[in-house]
Amino acid sequence: MKSVRRDFLKATGMLGLSAFVAACKNGTIAWTVIDTGVPESKGTGSNLRTWARYPEKVDLMMLADRPPLLETPLRYFLKDLTPNDAYFVRWHYAGLPTRVDLRTFRTQVTGAVDRPLQLSFEDLRTKFEPVTMTAFSQCSGNSRSFFRPQVPGAQWTNGAMGNARYVGARLKDVLKAAGVKAGAVEASFRGLDVPPLQSSPHFEKPLTIDHALNGESIIAYEMNGEPLPMLNGFPVRLIVPGWFATYWVKALSQITVRRETLHNFWVDTAYRVPTTPGYSEDPHHPNEQTTPITRHPTRSVFVTPEPSAQLRKGSQVEIQGIAVDDGTGIRRVEVSTDGGRAWTDAALDRVIDKYSWRRWRMNWRPTEVGRYSLQCRATNATGETQSAYEWNHGGYCRNVIQTLDVDIVA
């Protein structure tokens, strides 16, 4: 399969705050397919793996091209914030927005409300108190390629995640402005992307009304000090901190307050996990009871060394990684360099923000030539930690202890 490289006419560039609105007014992106990328290995459909450059993005690992599934290389996780142009991308439908006119774009709030609203980008920026937060997001299928036995679906390694600083309006304030009627049970969220067939369901996800009103979720219009990239939800997206990115609806155009719970493919069939501890089930006897994916379980991931690294005997190595949970707070990260027999505490970097990842590091001097099996294990403030084995048929919510084999050479 031929890989593609995409280029685009950048409408925004590097801008000061005054130019921000003006640039966004013409938030238009022209997509042009030009040139080929460099195939890393062969594959088809959702298992394609090559490098590709999309509009507003650096070269990312492409798992699928239409709709784009783009994975962030590990080296971008060596900083507190993941750059917008390296942030991973996941859309379900090829009919994603590539052009948004801010003069006509609205986020509608309808359903069981006293005053239906039609909010422009400007309304969201100026009529509600701005909230700034750094939050971690991750696809529910992040790291799916490591499940054994293998499971179908996008074969992400560990790069379907990132950490960014957002500014936005509280979802609660927007819902209060509309006046949520008594008896409302859910608010649901839909973006500008359209399904390929009229009969396919819009990508629409619900939160319980209590969750939507808890004051934590925001409708973000700024990401790392810039407008959101088109591929990450320009002009506004929902941020549901501590919860998997499947709820972080991009190009948010419709909020519906509901008296009855939403039922669609995305709620009833996709994005569900077994109701068992650790969402784990026997590959030969999958669990019949499932429940929607929600919060991030406690987890740590190695960032460096990279899986392919060859390190020298006797050299000083700084192992680095990230740890996340649902916002309760990471208390401890331990590292083993001998396949899980002995564990040493890693040093935790400062707390960036409640729903941010926490970075960690540990010095290591390998003394022998050969293969070392590194492992990392995070524990959060409630004592939730990671286990050695978990499996589910969707390949979701992976948080088993990571094992990273590194080769030490003379």
Ligand SMILES: Nc1nc2c(c(=O)[nH]1)N[C@H]1C(S)=C(S)[C@@H](COP(=O)(O)O)O[C@H]1N2
């Ligand atoms: N409108 C819209 N929002 C969406 C999706 C989508 O297909 N359409 N996919 C969701 C899923 S499953 C993920 S993992 C994240 C990906 O966000 P990103 O592309 O900004 O990293 O967007 C979420 N929000």
Ligand SMILES: [Mo]
């Ligand atoms: Mo996802």
